[in-house]
Amino acid sequence: MRTSQFPLNTVKETPSDAEIASHKLMLRAGLVRKLAAGLYTWLPLGVRVLQKVEAVVREEMSRAGGLEVLMPIVQPSELWEESGRWEQYGPELARLTDRHGREFCLGPTHEEIITELARNEIKSYKQLPITYYQIQTKFRDEIRPRFGIMRSREFIMKDAYSFHLDDASLQETYERMFEAYRRIFSRLGLDFRPVMADSGSIGGSLSHEFHVLADSGEDAIAFSTESDYAANVELAEVIAPSEERAAATTEMEKVSTPDQRSIEEVSQFLSVAPSNCLKTLMVKAEGKKAGLVALLLPGDRELNELKAEKIEGVASPLEMATDEEIKAAGSVTGFIGPVGLEIPVIADHAVLVMSDFVSGANEAGFHLKWTNWERDLPLPTIVADLCTAQEGDASPDGKGTLTIARGIEVGHIFQLGTKYSSAMKANVLNELGKGQTMTMGCYGIGISRVVAAAIEQSHDDRGIIWSDALAPFKVALCPMNMHKSDRLRETCENLYNELIEAGIDVLFDDRKVRAGFMFSDMELIGIPHRLVLGDRGLDSGNIEYKARGDSETQEIPMNEIVEFLKKKLVG
RNA sequence: CGGGGUGUAGCGCAGCCUGGUAGCGCAACUGCUUUGGGAGCAGUGGGUCGGGGGUUCGAAUCCCUCCUCCCCGACCA
Structure with missing residues (x-):
């Protein structure tokens, strides 16, 4: 892609209503624009990043056996009445009435709809287990949307739902999803922790949250210095002290x-x-x-x-x-x-x-x-156990002590059991030919929130620092004063084509702008690898390379540059 | 929902207290110069001053009202 064909929409000044780094940078880098409180338009650059997240999620979901579906955002009230949530949900559920007076809501999640689908489509235990997923916009009328994309009212989510004949099968899929989630966040280059979201006292792990570690995170997480134990601070168990009570010394x-x-x-x-x-x-x-x-x-x-x-x-x-x-x-x-x-x-x-x-x-x-x-x-x-866990408490699993860090919840997996399937009568025939309620799991990832979380975790005072997996473009090709040198233009055009042929996502900055302007833009939008070509460099046969996170540049021979980048991008 | 603040050009802001018909920086556009870290000079365009109502000869400015957006709050012995 060329910057002449792909406007960057970067801005130098920070909009006054942005508080946290990701919000400021997403606006400055031209990823999103605000339409109203908690509502954002994604610009071309932002959409490219969203699509990177979606691509990895789709790959891993299908690797884990998921089948993609697409369900409506507008949902009939009847289904919500069946599950009981039409009453339970407060004003966060945006309700609307159509011209015939029928009631609907904007889906904040899709359990009712998928259960409706499953009870109609799945009739036999032979069709189980099955996992459906979708990548879809959700709407939750938050009391107070804030932090830009992090806590918006409309957001993009991957939600998956699995159906099973019994809990053993649910447990199996749950574990597969857990692994898929690990793979997804690792591949996206995020520093994350799976966190127990339920105390786990009743029959094993029923729910895990996946948190991206960042100081601006809304949740405090307690995790062990020695083991995999990690829990939301609110839920982390504080174990009874091991010491004995000292004897009384003085009269009350x-x-x-x-x-x-x-x-x-x-x-x-x-x-x-x-x-x-x-x-x-x-x-x-x-x-x-x-x-x-x-x-x-x-x-x-x-x-x-x-x-x-x-x-x-x-x-x-x-x-x-x-x-x-x-x-x-x-x-x-x-x-x-x-x-x-x-x-x-x-x-x-x-x-x-x-x-x-x-x-x-x-x-x-x-x-x-x-x-x-x-x-x-x-x-x-x-x-x-009445107290909230603190830094330095003994880890409940007996290994090490607890450290407290802040995290951004980007994923959540649950074993739902039969909550929806029994309320909505989602039954299948079992081996005995008898009706049996299916048991369910559900698995969410905040696609748009992942983008914000990645920025919170990785940025500097110049802008975003994308991992290769998330970057809207992997390589920035920056010519110095190309309009003055036909030789340079030709070299850049050739290199540009070579990179495309090599399957490398490259952004060729062919604008007639000054060097500093170009560099600042590329750093702001966080392109992980930068190539600078000048007329002077052409004589030496070298190209200047710099990774976004590095402070030093290096000279790479022109004829090795494509191989050099390929190697970088794999590692 | 409660409390506080805010709204003036695409963005960031001044002007409001003390009414006299709107300004600065950035961005945009044109031209010349410049060209390895967000250039310089000259010029141009762009505003129902959040909406409605009122006071006044006259309102961005004062009063009433509605709305927007932002921040804080719902762990206290």
């Missing part, structure tokens, strides 16, 4: 702590480490008018709401008690403690090994120092 003492409410304030005021203060939180109990439950955790820890609301007896979603409710329960906000408290108590397992700790006295302006289990209050009967 009620001390005045006027206006010292937070753990931080109390620990400073009393000169006690936060880890030796007991944090007591009151939350609503499960069921209407069920009162409150107290949650106990070490003062240097944060409550993990997801873990808390899963515990029996705790309201889900989690709701903190109001000041009035705390008063009614016999305590005071800021001075809550378990001693003498009359409501159910659930303790994090780490608090059981605390001794001589500080707790609230349930009286305004007072705390209790040197509190000890069994002596001053009974050991809590309900013990659970």
Whole structure:
């Protein structure tokens, strides 16, 4: 391709509403343009990158046995009513009515549609297992679209759905997909981690997220320094401490702590480490008018709401008690403690090994120092994992410690089971000739988000740095003042044709622009390999080569350049 | 949804407080010069100042209203 035929649409100035690197660079490099909040038009250069992602995804999906389909974006409400999601989904589901008054929605995902397809097309266990996939636009009316392509309302997704006679078959396909995902993200040149998205406590791994590691990521991930263990911080298990509780040393003492409410304030005021203060939180109990439950955790820890609301007896979603409710329960906000408290108590397992700790006295302006289990209050009967994992915690699999990094979720695979197939009666006849509900898996990749994530992970102050696999063009051919030298023009034209014949995606910058302008453009749009040809260089028989990430240029003999590039592009 | 901000040429912004009929830089276009790191000079085109209403002799500017877009928030003992 030639720049004279392929306008670059680059801009020097950053649009004021772009916050993160990928958003700024995608606008500056001319990959996308904003149409409205969360809606973007993809320009020719951006489309080329999207197509690179799609090509790799298609190859790996079909390698894993997937069959491509294409389902409508507009979906009838009836199917969503069958699955129950017409009610469940909130305003994020964009609904519309056609001229006949029939209700539809813009598909945020396609489980209902594929299940409808499967129940009509698949009648016998002999047709199973089967995996369908599509690359299609989705629409989710996000509360707050932001970060450009990263969190837009309309986006491109690859979604795959598998159907099985039993869970063993589902597990098999799930593992194949897991491998396919690994291959896809590796081939795209991304630094990523598969992350357990469900605690895995019930029957193995039901869901994995694939995260591209980048500081701007929206999710925090905990992964082991020693093993493959990786989990969303929200879900990472914090294992019970191995040490024994130390013996009590001093009599419990009620001390005045006027206006010292937070753990931080109390620990400073009393000169006690936060880890030796007991944090007591009151939350609503499960069921209407069920009162409150107290949650106990070490003062240097944060409550993990997801873990808390899963515990029996705790309201889900989690709701903190109001000041009035705390008063009614016999305590005071800021001075809550378990001693003498009359409501159910659930303790994090780490608090059981605390001794001589500080707790609230349930009286305004007072705390209790040197509190000890069994002596001053009974050991809590309900013990659970309540805290959010922190850097340095022991890895739950027993190998190494946890590191916390930020990630961008680009893929998610689930074992759905029969959630949709039973609601929508997707049955097949089994070997016995009896109807049986199919079991399902679903597997998504945010195609457009991958592009943004790749930029977040790989850019510098000059622009994007594409991997070979994602680059819209692999090689930039930059002639210096070609309009002045017929000899140079001829050489460039020949080289251009040679590269095309060699199957190398080359962008020939045949614009009549200055060198600096050309270089800046090519660096901004992130072309991984650059060739510079000048009249002077022709005499020496060498071509100047520079990789986008390198700081030094190298001279390559003219007659070796095609081979040289071929080798580079393979490696 | 709540709070804050914003809207002026394709992009980035000034002008608004203190009303007098719109400006700067970049980009675009033309010409000359220049030509290995986003060139210089000269010239040209481009705006219902987010929409509607009001106050006023006169509104980008003041008032009311609607809209857009952006940012922050939904872990506190």
